[in-house]
Amino acid sequence: MAVTYKETAEGTDPEEIADVLRIAFGRGENAFRSVKEVFENSSLVVFAYDGSRLIGAGRALSDGYDWAGIYDVGLLPEYQGKGIGRELIRHLTDRLKGQHVFLCSVPEKVSLFEHLGFHRSKTAFTYVGGSVKDGFFLPEGYRFEEEFYPRKPFIDNGNTEKKTKVGEITYKESPEGIDYSRVNAVLSKAFGGHERDELKTKDAFERSQKVEYAFADGELVGVARAVTDGKEQAIILNVAVDPAYQGFKIGWNIVAKLAARLDGYNIFLNTHPGAVGFYNRPGFRRNRTAMCYDPVQMPEEVAKGFELPVGFRFPDEY
Numbered sequence: 678m679a680v681t682y683k684e685t686a687e688g689t690d691p692e693e694i695a696d697v698l699r700i701a702f703g704r705g706e707n708a709f710r711s712v713k714e715v716f717e718n719s720s721l722v723v724f725a726y727d728g729s730r731l732i733g734a735g736r737a738l739s740d741g742y743d744w745a746g747i748y749d750v751g752l753l754p755e756y757q758g759k760g761i762g763r764e765l766i767r768h769l770t771d772r773l774k775g776q777h778v779f780l781c782s783v784p785e786k787v788s789l790f791e792h793l794g795f796h797r798s799k800t801a802f803t804y805v806g807g808s809v810k811d812g813f814f815l816p817e818g819y820r821f822e823e824e825f826y827p828r829k830p831f832i833d834n835g836n837t838e839k840k841t842k843v844g845e846i847t848y849k850e851s852p853e854g855i856d857y858s859r860v861n862a863v864l865s866k867a868f869g870g871h872e873r874d875e876l877k878t879k880d881a882f883e884r885s886q887k888v889e890y891a892f893a894d895g896e897l898v899g900v901a902r903a904v905t906d907g908k909e910q911a912i913i914l915n916v917a918v919d920p921a922y923q924g925f926k927i928g929w930n931i932v933a934k935l936a937a938r939l940d941g942y943n944i945f946l947n948t949h950p951g952a953v954g955f956y957n958r959p960g961f962r963r964n965r966t967a968m969c970y971d972p973v974q975m976p977e978e979v980a981k982g983f984e985l986p987v988g989f990r991f992p993d994e995y
């Protein structure tokens with residue numbers, strides 16, 4: 678059997694893709710109805726063929742710089758266990774080198790992804806609103822025995838005078854007239870004062886399908902963005918409030934507004950251990966099986982805030 682791989686959807690029948698995914702995931706005929714649209718709107722796709730027969734597929738969303746999510750990797754059952762699934766993933770991760778790549782595994786495939794170099798994330802959340810899929814989430818407000826940064830604040834770089842009160846706060850969901858040097862400055866200050874590339878920031882926000890900005894007295898003080906496939910999957914990124922303006926519900930309002938605009942999507946995010954407490958409340962649930970492929974090995978002390986040790990299993994997973 679000579680399996681070949683293709684990294685374009687050109688010439689691939691969407692109905693065939695949907696059939697392969699339905700069989701691979703054991704889903705009914707109503708599943709994967711939007712396959713044409715979501716594969717077209719994905720940053721990367723991959724297909725596996727046995728001769729001319731489509732046997733497997735996968736796709737990824739990426740912001741083109743730092744963050745990516747892998748979705749819908751499926752393989753016909755008779756081809757499983759032969760290293761083809763691993764190749765499908767590799768075709769995606771190879772092209773996402775240097776980015777943090779996330780995926781939400783089905784519980785029984787966690788070991789496989791660990792084997793491929795993924796770690797279980799401790800800091801991944803899904804905005805569930807009201808309803809949740811059993812098995813994929815931890816109970817509301819769940820805390821691990823050890824949280825790396827048990828309390829806020831994560832950021833206090835000492836260069837900002839904290840406001841004791843703020844005037845009118847307004848929100849904007851359009852990129853029109855946005856000063857990207859200010860967006861860059863908000864991100865830099867919120868994430869520890871590191872220098873950031875303004876052009877990259879501008880491009881990343883411009884490529885994002887949804888953006889949300891907050892202004893206090895006319896000044897831009899809060900930002901967030903989301904990359905989406907236009908239909909099913911969304912990743913919220915770069916949620917940040919200028920440290921001088923933190924603690925006024927600006928961050929929560931930005932996220933709530935973005936989530937409301939993403940109604941119907943599976944809304945994923947992976948946060949910093951210092952912001953786990955911010956998301957760990959009604960509306961969000963921690964993912965049980967989110968896995969991350971990190972671009973660089975973090976020092977052990979840092980990694981333990983973001984990741985579970987390799988081989989970690991929840992009691993009911995044994």
Ligand SMILES: CC(C)(COP(=O)(O)OP(=O)(O)OC[C@H]1O[C@@H](n2cnc3c(N)ncnc32)[C@H](O)[C@@H]1OP(=O)(O)O)[C@@H](O)C(=O)NCCC(=O)NCCS
Binds near residue numbers: 828830915917928952
């Ligand atoms: C996380 C962040 C966006 C929150 O913005 P904010 O405007 O200060 O937060 P809000 O005022 O909306 O806080 C809402 C609630 O979350 C709590 N909260 C805020 N930050 C928190 C944190 N880091 N840990 C625990 N709880 C937090 C607040 O106390 C408040 O609780 P309350 O409703 O019980 O009063 C902001 O602190 C920030 O930019 N942090 C640095 C960047 C970062 O880590 N971003 C998240 C990456 S995805």
